[in-house]
Amino acid sequence: MRGGQGTAGARVLRFTNCRILRGGALLREDLWVRGGRVLDPEKLFFEERRVADELRDCGGCILAPGFIDVQINGGFGVDFSQAADDVGSGVDLVAQRILAHGVTAFCPTLVTSPPEVYQKVLPQIPVKPGGPHGAGVLGVHLEGPFISREKRGAHPEDHLRSFEARAFQDVLATYGPLDNVCMVTLAPELSRSPEVIRALTARGIRVSLGHSVADLRAAEEAVQSGATFITHLFNAMLPFHHRDPGIVGLLTSDRLPPGHHIFYGMISDGIHTNPAALRIAHRAHPQGLVLVTDAVPALGLGNGRHTLGQQEVEVDGLTAYVAGTRTLCGSISPMDVCVRHFLQASGCNLESALEAASLHPAQLLGLEKHKGTLDFGADAVILYKSHPTPVSWPALDARGVRVPHWRPHPSPWLRHRLCGAG
Amino acid sequence: MTIMRLVILDNYDLASEWAKYICNRIIQFKPGQDKYFTLGLPTGSTPLGCYKKLIEYHKNGDLSFKYVKTFNMDEYVGLPRNHPESYHSYMWNNFFKHIDIDPNNAHILDGNAADLQAECDAFEKKIKEAGGIDLFVGGIGPDGHIAFNEPGSSLVSRTRLKTLAMDTILANAKYFDGDLSKVPTMALTVGVGTVMDAREVMILLTGAHKAFALYKAIEEGVNHMWTVSAFQQHPQTIFVCDEDATLELRVKTVKYFKGLMHVHNKLVEPLHSMKEGN
Numbered sequence: 001m002r003g004g005q006g007t008a009g010a011r012v013l014r015f016t017n018c019r020i021l022r023g024g025a026l027l028r029e030d031l032w033v034r035g036g037r038v039l040d041p042e043k044l045f046f047e048e049r050r051v052a053d054e055l056r057d058c059g060g061c062i063l064a065p066g067f068i069d070v071q072i073n074g075g076f077g078v079d080f081s082q083a084a085d086d087v088g089s090g091v092d093l094v095a096q097r098i099l100a101h102g103v104t105a106f107c108p109t110l111v112t113s114p115p116e117v118y119q120k121v122l123p124q125i126p127v128k129p130g131g132p133h134g135a136g137v138l139g140v141h142l143e144g145p146f147i148s149r150e151k152r153g154a155h156p157e158d159h160l161r162s163f164e165a166r167a168f169q170d171v172l173a174t175y176g177p178l179d180n181v182c183m184v185t186l187a188p189e190l191s192r193s194p195e196v197i198r199a200l201t202a203r204g205i206r207v208s209l210g211h212s213v214a215d216l217r218a219a220e221e222a223v224q225s226g227a228t229f230i231t232h233l234f235n236a237m238l239p240f241h242h243r244d245p246g247i248v249g250l251l252t253s254d255r256l257p258p259g260h261h262i263f264y265g266m267i268s269d270g271i272h273t274n275p276a277a278l279r280i281a282h283r284a285h286p287q288g289l290v291l292v293t294d295a296v297p298a299l300g301l302g303n304g305r306h307t308l309g310q311q312e313v314e315v316d317g318l319t320a321y322v323a324g325t326r327t328l329c330g331s332i333s334p335m336d337v338c339v340r341h342f343l344q345a346s347g348c349n350l351e352s353a354l355e356a357a358s359l360h361p362a363q364l365l366g367l368e369k370h371k372g373t374l375d376f377g378a379d380a381v382i383l384y385k386s387h388p389t390p391v392s393w394p395a396l397d398a399r400g401v402r403v404p405h406w407r408p409h410p411s412p413w414l415r416h417r418l419c420g421a422g
Numbered sequence: 423m424t425i426m427r428l429v430i431l432d433n434y435d436l437a438s439e440w441a442k443y444i445c446n447r448i449i450q451f452k453p454g455q456d457k458y459f460t461l462g463l464p465t466g467s468t469p470l471g472c473y474k475k476l477i478e479y480h481k482n483g484d485l486s487f488k489y490v491k492t493f494n495m496d497e498y499v500g501l502p503r504n505h506p507e508s509y510h511s512y513m514w515n516n517f518f519k520h521i522d523i524d525p526n527n528a529h530i531l532d533g534n535a536a537d538l539q540a541e542c543d544a545f546e547k548k549i550k551e552a553g554g555i556d557l558f559v560g561g562i563g564p565d566g567h568i569a570f571n572e573p574g575s576s577l578v579s580r581t582r583l584k585t586l587a588m589d590t591i592l593a594n595a596k597y598f599d600g601d602l603s604k605v606p607t608m609a610l611t612v613g614v615g616t617v618m619d620a621r622e623v624m625i626l627l628t629g630a631h632k633a634f635a636l637y638k639a640i641e642e643g644v645n646h647m648w649t650v651s652a653f654q655q656h657p658q659t660i661f662v663c664d665e666d667a668t669l670e671l672r673v674k675t676v677k678y679f680k681g682l683m684h685v686h687n688k689l690v691e692p693l694h695s696m697k698e699g700n
Contacts, residue, residue, distance in 0.1 A: 030519070042514045046503060049525040 010035040012044065014052035015382075021064045021354050022374050031063055033380040040376040058384070064354045065372050066104025066130075066381040067335045068361035070183065071141055071231065071265055071292035073109045075299035079307050080108045080125070080140075083117040087124035095134030097300060101334035102357075104381045105136040105371060107182055109294075112144030112155035119176040126180050130381065138365060139182025142175060143231060146186040146196075147211035151236045154322050154329030155211065156311060164191035168199040181205055182365060185231040187212035188222035201226030206365060208265075209247055211236040216249040223256050229364055230264035232294055233281055234273055235328075251285040261285070263364040265292040268342035269333035271319055275345035282346050290364055291338050291357040296320050296330035426653070427660040428640065428679040429686045430668055434628045438471025440662045442690040443624065445476065445485050447557050449694040453489035458527070460491045460549070462558030462617065464569075465512045468626050469561060477520040484695035487523040491552050493545070495560060495569040495617075498606040499533040499583065507597045508533070531581070531610040542581040542610055549616070558620035562627045565589045566635040566648030570611035573647040579613030614652050623659045625650065630666040637670035 015031040022029070032039040032052065044050050074080045076097050078090035091108055098106065108125050110118065122140060130136030144152075145161040152160060163170035175181070183206040186193060197207045209222055210231025215238070230237075230247055238246040245252075250262045268278055268291055282289055293299070298306040298315045305323060306313055312323040315332060322329045333341070335357060343353040362372025370379045431437040444461070453459040463469075479485040497509045505511060510530055518528055529548055535541035549555060560568050565587065571579060572587040586594075591605045598604040617623060627636055638648040640661070645651050653659045668676050 040504075041519060042504060042511065045514060045518060045525045045528075046510055046530075051525060 008048075011053040012039065012050065013054050013056060014041070015056045015058050015063060017060060018058035019060075019062050020374050021062070021351060021358075024351055024355065026062060026351055031374060031380075031382070036380055038374050038376055038378045038380050043376075062350075062385040063374065064383045064385065065358040065362075065374050065378070066135075066383055067102045067291075067339070067357040068138070068365075068372055069098070069103045069106040069293050069295075069335055069357075070138075070229075070290060070361050070364065071109050071143070072098070072103075072106050072295045072299075073111060073330055074297035075295050077297055077301055077306070079297040080121070081110045081113050081117060082307065083113075083120045087121050091125055091137060092134055095128075095130070095137065098135050098335070102336045102339075102383045103135050103334075104130050104383075105138050107138050107141040107365075109141040109143055112147065112152070112159045114159050115174050115176070118142070118174060122176055122178075122180055127182075138367070140180050141183040141185070141208075142181055143185040144211065145174065146171070146184075146190055146193075148187040148189065148213050150213055151187070151211045153211060153236045154311065154313075154327060162190050163193075163196055167192040167195050171196055171200070178203060178205060183208055183229065185210040185229075187214060188218050188227065189214040194221060194225040197222055197225040197227055204366075209237075209250075212247060213238055214247055215244050216246055216253065219247045219250050220253055220255040223250060223253075223260075223262060228260070228263060229290070230262060232272065232292065233264040233266050234277055235267070248281075251281060251288065261288050263288045263290050263360060265290045265294075266342075267292060267294045267331050267333075268338045268345065269293075269318065269331040270341050270345070271333075272328060272331060278342065278345050279347075282348065286348075286352060288360070289356045290360045291335070291342055291353075292361075293333060293335050293338055294330045295332060295334070299332045299334065301332075425658070426640070426656075427682070427686060428675075429660060429662045429683070430676065430680055431662070431664055433664050434471060437626065437628050437662055437664045438475055440626075440690060441472040441475035441479070442693045443660070443662075444472070444557065444559065445479050446690060446694050447622070448485065448490060449696055451556065455489065458489050458491045458552065459557075460493065460552045460555045462555045462560065462612070462620060463492050463494050463513070463517075464559055464561045464626070465494070465496070465509045466561050468628055468632075469559065470516060472559075472626060473517045477517070479693075479695075480521045482695075483697055484693070486696055487521045490523060491527040492523065492529060493549055493552075493555060493612075494530040496609050496611040497531040497533040499538065499608040499610060501533060501606050503532075503534065533606075533610055538583050538610060542583065545581045545610075545612075546616065549619075555617075555620035557622045557624060558617050559624045559626065560617060562625055562632055562635050562639065562650050563590060564593065564631050564635055566638050566650050568614060568617060568625070568650045568652075570609045571614050571649040573649070575614060575646060575649050577644070577646050577649065577652045578615040578618075580615055581610065581612045584609055584611050614649050618652060618656055621658065623653055623656055625653065625659065625661045626663075627661065627667050628664040630669055632663075632667045633669040633671075636661070636663060636667050641671060641675060 013033040019026045020029050020031050032041040075094045078094050125140050127139050128137040144155050145159050146163055184200055185208040188209050200207050206229055207227040208229035208231045209227050240248040298320055303315050313329050314321050314323045320330055320332050339353050339357050358372040362368040448459050451459045501508045503510045531545055532541050565573055570584045585608050594605050595602050639650040644654050
């Protein structure tokens with residue numbers, strides 16, 4: 001797909017001496033870019049009779065699409081669920097800082113909050129394209145308040161709600177206008193959830209199941225009504241049971257609408273999920289895995305007390321708890337660490353790990369034509385992984401300019417594995 | 423010197439190394455802005471090794487295609503240009519994307535042109551305007567055809583539309599998931615006469631399945647049922663083959679030409695390089 005008329009005259013960049021992630025494989029191919037989009041060089045050669053204007057030698061690096069994080073509550077001291085007057089600059093700060101983790105597009109996530117907070121905050125987080133200034137905002141992910149009391153996890157009990165009275169009208173009354181919303185997490189066992197799910201889906205909003213005690217039957221009904229995602233699989237839901245697998249059973253359910261499969265988020269920070277559980281889920285349904293950070297405002301801040309929604313959290317090393325308890329409340333592992341941890345824990349190949357953080361979230365959000373891939377016509381948002389010493393994932397914008405990056409996590413075993421893999 | 427040379431190498435890889443011949447011819451020609459070297463090119467599995475070697479010489483800085491014009495032999499009719507089995511795709515993936523040729527100088531027949539005969543006539547005209555072909559590299563089908571000049575083609579034919587023989591369709595099926603219904607039945611091809619007009623012709627053939635065709639091409643008479651035999655009447659043709667391709671030849675023929683290898687090798691040793699400023 002060519003860019004618009006205006007890009008036909010734009011400079012053609014050719015990244016060479018690299019391997020690119022395309023079609024589930026790392027191919028020894030050059031990547032051609034024009035006007036911020038990935039270009040088909042064969043078409044350029046035979047139809048426009050043109051060659052590249054500029055050649056960039058990548059020194060044997062791997063080029064991958066930017067990561068997409070569909071569940072991130074804040075970071076660097078910014079809490080998206082805080083009703084501030086200038087939410088926009090907080091979002092911008094996070095957007096800029098997560099580039100260093102390889103995240104080039106994200107869904108700012110709001111946890112269970114009172115209606116005033118939603119109505120103040122939502123209008124301040126519009127969908128916004130990314131660039132060298134920061135990752136793009138794809139839409140807000142609303143996690144709660146229509147969730148289960150028993151499985152609320154870190155969400156404040158006082159602000160939980162139901163929509164059994166007026167179904168979708170209750171949803172609108174709580175959140176206000178949904179223009180900037182791209183995903184809602186809810187518990188399908190709540191009364192009238194099928195009609196709410198259908199109403200949300202009809203507006204192009206993805207529905208995710210989470211913080212729920214639903215059995216498999218209720219979960220399947222929710223998927224038949226239009227739900228397509230599971231929020232942090234295993235966490236805040238009933239454990240898998242062999243006679244009622246619960247929400248986890250959706251991974252292998254035979255009752256899903258034909259041609260559809262379920263996507264499921266996993267926090268692979270080494271804390272929220274045991275590696276064996278990660279492997280079971282991945283092996284059962286590799287195409288549906290979406291890596292998320294579920295990062296809290298404490299991301300990037302270090303040990304101590306910080307705010308999350310209407311609550312206080314305590315950070316201790318790589319773990320964040322609800323202050324005064326042992327309840328986990330989100331992770332503080334950056335996306336590139338999650339990808340590397342998943343790679344190591346699952347023993348999968350690098351291509352699968354990369355797709356779980358790029359292609360799959362793009363598919364979940366219906367954006368895979370332009371995002372999460374390096375296919376022709378996609379937005380040229382590229383991560384550059386040097387080889388053989390794997391460091392962090394500085395993001396290249398479409399001009400191939402490397403944006404400033406965060407210090408790498410020392411992970412010697414990963415270094416060895418990534419050398420071997422690629 | 424007007425001679426037919428038969429160069430026999432031990433195996434496919436050594437035969438492919440005779441890409442050195444093409445390299446030397448281009449460099450000795452001293453191509454430049456006012457003097458382009460015109461090269462005719464084939465597709466198929468036989469020349470793949472040869473293309474790889476040419477790319478290697480290019481990547482080493484020994485050979486540039488900046489002042490080379492290419493004319494491919496053929497292209498399927500009705501196959502989209504970006505279909506993985508089109509000859510445009512073949513040439514892009516196996517050659518053009520790895521070298522520095524100007525896209526305006528890479529000519530391939532358009533099998534989706536509105537007026538196919540006009541497309542063929544235009545191709546002939548382009549060859550003429552380029553000053554004719556200096557070296558036409560080709561392959562040979564198991565039925566002895568050159569390009570898509572199937573048995574029965576006129577030996578003075580020009581670029582035109584051809585219906586493919588069943589042998590060819592069967593041979594091509596492996597590139598279309600073994601499904602005969604997916605294989606194109608028509609192609610645009612340069613004629614035997616078109617290739618005969620080239621100042622020099624190099625035919626690559628390897629493998630036992632080509633042996634009978636080689637026998638018919640050089641040990642029997644000129645015959646339109648084995649169109650490659652036409653090159654017996656070309657002033658400068660070189661056949662490059664491996665041992666297996668000689669299996670149907672008389673021992674005497676093979677011994678004679680093997681005995682000339684010391685002469686043949688002078689054509690490729692030394693391997694020239696543009697680095698020397700030749």
